[in-house]
Amino acid sequence: MTMASPSRRERLRAATVTELKDHARRLLTTGGVPAISLRAIARDMGMTAPAIYRYFPSLDALVLHLAEDIYEELRVAVEDARHAAGADPVEQLIAMTHAFRAWSLAHPAEFGLIFGNPVPGIDAYAAAASACRPGGEAAARFGAPFLETLAHLWAQRPFPTTPPPHLAEAFAPTLGPFRLRHGEPELPVEVIYEFLAAWTRLYGMVAMEVFGHLHWAVSDVTPLFEIEVRRVVKSLGGAPA
Amino acid sequence: MTMASPSRRERLRAATVTELKDHARRLLTTGGVPAISLRAIARDMGMTAPAIYRYFPSLDALVLHLAEDIYEELRVAVEDARHAAGADPVEQLIAMTHAFRAWSLAHPAEFGLIFGNPVPGIDAYAAAASACRPGGEAAARFGAPFLETLAHLWAQRPFPTTPPPHLAEAFAPTLGPFRLRHGEPELPVEVIYEFLAAWTRLYGMVAMEVFGHLHWAVSDVTPLFEIEVRRVVKSLGGAPA
DNA sequence: TTACCCCCATAAACGCCGTTCACTATCGCA
DNA sequence: TGCGATAGTGAACGGCGTTTATGGGGGTAA
Numbered sequence: 001m002t003m004a005s006p007s008r009r010e011r012l013r014a015a016t017v018t019e020l021k022d023h024a025r026r027l028l029t030t031g032g033v034p035a036i037s038l039r040a041i042a043r044d045m046g047m048t049a050p051a052i053y054r055y056f057p058s059l060d061a062l063v064l065h066l067a068e069d070i071y072e073e074l075r076v077a078v079e080d081a082r083h084a085a086g087a088d089p090v091e092q093l094i095a096m097t098h099a100f101r102a103w104s105l106a107h108p109a110e111f112g113l114i115f116g117n118p119v120p121g122i123d124a125y126a127a128a129a130s131a132c133r134p135g136g137e138a139a140a141r142f143g144a145p146f147l148e149t150l151a152h153l154w155a156q157r158p159f160p161t162t163p164p165p166h167l168a169e170a171f172a173p174t175l176g177p178f179r180l181r182h183g184e185p186e187l188p189v190e191v192i193y194e195f196l197a198a199w200t201r202l203y204g205m206v207a208m209e210v211f212g213h214l215h216w217a218v219s220d221v222t223p224l225f226e227i228e229v230r231r232v233v234k235s236l237g238g239a240p241a
Numbered sequence: 242m243t244m245a246s247p248s249r250r251e252r253l254r255a256a257t258v259t260e261l262k263d264h265a266r267r268l269l270t271t272g273g274v275p276a277i278s279l280r281a282i283a284r285d286m287g288m289t290a291p292a293i294y295r296y297f298p299s300l301d302a303l304v305l306h307l308a309e310d311i312y313e314e315l316r317v318a319v320e321d322a323r324h325a326a327g328a329d330p331v332e333q334l335i336a337m338t339h340a341f342r343a344w345s346l347a348h349p350a351e352f353g354l355i356f357g358n359p360v361p362g363i364d365a366y367a368a369a370a371s372a373c374r375p376g377g378e379a380a381a382r383f384g385a386p387f388l389e390t391l392a393h394l395w396a397q398r399p400f401p402t403t404p405p406p407h408l409a410e411a412f413a414p415t416l417g418p419f420r421l422r423h424g425e426p427e428l429p430v431e432v433i434y435e436f437l438a439a440w441t442r443l444y445g446m447v448a449m450e451v452f453g454h455l456h457w458a459v460s461d462v463t464p465l466f467e468i469e470v471r472r473v474v475k476s477l478g479g480a481p482a
Numbered sequence: 483t484t485a486c487c488c489c490c491a492t493a494a495a496c497g498c499c500g501t502t503c504a505c506t507a508t509c510g511c512a
Numbered sequence: 513t514g515c516g517a518t519a520g521t522g523a524a525c526g527g528c529g530t531t532t533a534t535g536g537g538g539g540t541a542a
Binding site: 032033034112115116117118139140143162166167170171174175176177178181193196197200201202203204205207208211212213214215216217218219220221222223224226227228231 | 273274275353356357358359380381384403407408411412415416417418419422434437438441442443444445446448449452453454455456457458459460461462463464465467468469472
Binding site: 009012013016047048050051054055 | 520
């Protein structure tokens, strides 16, 4: 019931917190995750390292909050692309995949923090704080717009899928966590499956490219990506681009 | 032109090298990549840290050699599964994908080292030593059996693909690195494309599962994986399992 | 057998790192 | 005006990778 005014102290505090994360991010982009250090952040801000403990209980906590911010930033970028793509769900999906790849290539270190090797400390903290890793909110929140768009497409013109009886047997029983977040299945199991399959396919392409695991085969991944996206879209009954 | 006998000194040296890597790996499996430290290895071996510099120029170099060993170990596991699967290329491919997933789930830390976030130091060294990352031998060597099996399948009964003229335009010109390693294209471009597409799809599934990026949606990834493998195989004209 | 040299290993030190603790100054509020 | 919460400091601990100088020990050649 306190007033809405953030009481100066809190404003300063919030400003320091964002400045801390900004400097951490600069270190992240230049030197990768292991380059983020409390002492370096403090140096860059003209502080001493222990002072940061007034704002975060540990370096891992700071990195975790940074990761959440980045997750959200990527989500917004994808949603923006979606809304700029018109009303057709197919066009929206194509725009979103392109936005996802573009952002990831432009921010490889951030991508690595969010989608790569789980950082040991992060997961421990995340488990307690219900944050961005294993049981995390962020992953589900990020997947939501993709899922939503696919659901629209499905409602508009159902695409052919693997027959449900086949899926219902083995796949549906594993959907507990999914149902926990998105409510009881308004969506048929086939659509959920199609969503997860497409999402892992997109992730595989982008992760491989960002991590450099395709350098040995291909000089430019763009054509591979474009053709693959077109394929997925076509399998969803979409029109050619 | 020296004798084949490894001259005692060299035998002891080689033994120490493998012991170093063994201890490094133990640290890797228990605490992830950042748990590998020279001092910890030295402690576990009853040595002092600087002694390790007689065998590796830096910690990064040790980790790199370890990564190469692990890459090779995974390759052997996949090849074993292939040879145990009979003569049918389709059965071989299915066995190989299962072996890949099983190994990765059983060795998450190793998987992270090889297929996850590139470790900063590794890449720098690898660029100079033509090792396992970006331009690396290991990635190509690992992909080879998959490619070979797919080529056999293709030779035996060609599967339908995206029409070559479409691919030749955009995709073929990017295949420089691939040709550099596998010679001039005895294989049609469509097959190479199909191989890379299937490989990224497999990678996406396994990486997502190992990194825990599917916990929010699914309690057990197995059905998702099984159905997806069946799909890929079917798209390759394979028989149902 | 003796002398030499190379190889292995060590101890000490440097400069990083995260984190803790005792302490101080300052700012906001009553 | 004074009090208390709050931000910040400096010193310290233990751990890290790495360098340097220094000591032993075994293989090889004289």
